[in-house]
Amino acid sequence: MFQRLFNWFTRIPISDPVDRRNAVFMQWLLLFEGFRTPLNKIYMLVFDWSYLQHTYYDKAKVAPHIALTIDLGTDLLMTAAAWFGVCLIRMCRFRLAVSQYVAVVLGSGFIAYASFGFMLGASSDEIMTVVLALAGLMLGRKALWMSYIMIILTFAVGMASNYFFNRDVYATVGPFGELPTLALDYVQIVVILDLSVTSLRQGLAESNMHREQLQQETAERLRMQEQLLHAQKMDAVGRLASGIAHDLNNMLEIILGFTTERDRIDESSSEHHKDTLVLADALEGVELAARRGSAICRKLLNFSRLEVAHSETFDAASALRELQSLLRQSLPESVQLKIETPVTPLPIHFDRSQFELALFNLVGNARDAMPDGGKCTIAIARDGPMGVVLSIIDTGTGMSKETRSRIFEPFFTTKPSGQGTGLGLVVVHGLIESAGGHIEVDSAVGLGTSFRIFLPGSSLELAATSMLPSLDGAPA
Numbered sequence: 001m002f003q004r005l006f007n008w009f010t011r012i013p014i015s016d017p018v019d020r021r022n023a024v025f026m027q028w029l030l031l032f033e034g035f036r037t038p039l040n041k042i043y044m045l046v047f048d049w050s051y052l053q054h055t056y057y058d059k060a061k062v063a064p065h066i067a068l069t070i071d072l073g074t075d076l077l078m079t080a081a082a083w084f085g086v087c088l089i090r091m092c093r094f095r096l097a098v099s100q101y102v103a104v105v106l107g108s109g110f111i112a113y114a115s116f117g118f119m120l121g122a123s124s125d126e127i128m129t130v131v132l133a134l135a136g137l138m139l140g141r142k143a144l145w146m147s148y149i150m151i152i153l154t155f156a157v158g159m160a161s162n163y164f165f166n167r168d169v170y171a172t173v174g175p176f177g178e179l180p181t182l183a184l185d186y187v188q189i190v191v192i193l194d195l196s197v198t199s200l201r202q203g204l205a206e207s208n209m210h211r212e213q214l215q216q217e218t219a220e221r222l223r224m225q226e227q228l229l230h231a232q233k234m235d236a237v238g239r240l241a242s243g244i245a246h247d248l249n250n251m252l253e254i255i256l257g258f259t260t261e262r263d264r265i266d267e268s269s270s271e272h273h274k275d276t277l278v279l280a281d282a283l284e285g286v287e288l289a290a291r292r293g294s295a296i297c298r299k300l301l302n303f304s305r306l307e308v309a310h311s312e313t314f315d316a317a318s319a320l321r322e323l324q325s326l327l328r329q330s331l332p333e334s335v336q337l338k339i340e341t342p343v344t345p346l347p348i349h350f351d352r353s354q355f356e357l358a359l360f361n362l363v364g365n366a367r368d369a370m371p372d373g374g375k376c377t378i379a380i381a382r383d384g385p386m387g388v389v390l391s392i393i394d395t396g397t398g399m400s401k402e403t404r405s406r407i408f409e410p411f412f413t414t415k416p417s418g419q420g421t422g423l424g425l426v427v428v429h430g431l432i433e434s435a436g437g438h439i440e441v442d443s444a445v446g447l448g449t450s451f452r453i454f455l456p457g458s459s460l461e462l463a464a465t466s467m468l469p470s471l472d473g474a475p476a
Contacts, residue, residue: 014092018204022138023094027086030101034082041075060116061165070115074108081105098138102147105131110154117165118158118178128154129189136193144197148190152183254289254329281325288326311435313458316348316355316388317341317380323356327363327378334373335366341380346388347458354431361424362392362451368415369396369449386457393450399443407441 009027014020044052053064060067081104088097109128128151136144156179163175321341328337348355359378366376374395383389399407399414406412408429432439436456443449 012089012092012094014094018201019094023089026094026098026134026138027089030082030085030089030097034079034086037075037079037082041072056116061161062115067115070111074112077104077108095139098134099143102131102135102139102143106147106150106154110150110157113154113158114161116158117162118155128186132186132189132193136190136197140201141194141198144190144194148186151186152179155179155182252289254326255286288322289329311349311351313347313349314352315345316350316390316455317344317346319352319355320359320378320380320390323359327359330360330363331367331376332373335370336373336375338375338377339379340377342382344382346380346382348388348435348455349458350435350455351431354435358428358431358453359390359392361428365424366392366394366396366449369394369398374448382457383454388455388457390453390455391450392453393448395448398445398447398449400445404441404443408439 010024012020012023012027014023056071057064057067062070078101081101085097085101088094088100105127109131132144132147132151135147156176159175159179318341320339324337324339327339331337363376363378370376376395377391377393379391379393381389381391403414407425410426429439432453432455437454440452440454441449442452
């Protein structure tokens, strides 16, 4: 219960951070004064009545009953101002709460000094000092100096009251002899408070300004970072789209290559039976190429959905032989193609479409490395008791050591802008690594390039298949 009450007192919905902290302290101070002032007066009236009567009321400049009324009235006013101040603070009117309390205390002091006169060293002087501190710390410079002027004016009124009621005492000296000294003493307090409070508020203002600047810089940095990330995403999407278009274009070029066989029908000397077989083979090639294009699109969909690969056990040598016609169509006539496969099966456990995609990417790189023609050799063989090694060797321009060390970095390419994405070998490397294999690259400038892909074999025995004879493509 007490904890909830304490939390309620400390939760004051004031926006200004300085006023919010000051409001918590000022609230407790006003509560203290709201209890202390009436309880102290009741105690003195009950237990020290004779002291009050002979010391204050009988020596007042007005009648004793009037002095008692003024004393109790000013105490009542200050008590009411303290409680009213608490209510104003709870209503988020912090400055009004402090202002009215300071005004009531100064006004009560003015009335008391006018009624009782000025007495140096009186306890009311301590109250005036507290009022100065509250005005300076809570309300600022203007309220501090206005309170100082009011206090000096109150002292002057008290001294004037002494003079009017006891002129014989001031026959040789003026009534305001002590006022300059008091004014200088209090002005020291005011100057110290003024400089201290001004320095603190300026420091806080600078701190707030720096904090706002930091927030603005942070927001600007976040905005720039978001723009950079967006630009990087758009660049990656563009490169990815370019890579997919490159792979699909390879398939379309193969299809277009097979469609040229239709020109045989228009030849007058053509043999219909032989032409029918050729066209059937061409249509079969078109079907295979279309299936490879469909596989590329499927992989793109799998990539967007983060789907896992569909691995299967198949004969890598037989798969390579089946791709021979497509690989031939993906290379220009200036490039000679040679495929070497063993008689015995080479079973591997791999996603077949990924295996074919990796092979087409590597053959495409070999083609680009031989713009003036050359020879591309694809060989697959047993590597140890269970492994399989697939080699793609070209006689192209080759690579330097520095280029060779970066070929598997995303978006790294040596091709002109618009002709390469830097993703082909990255995709190949990822596919081979995911299958438990690895790639070795051997290349030198002017001496061609050799890619050797090592894949783990499968324990599943496949039926032996007869080896198709190796075919050499005719060079242009």
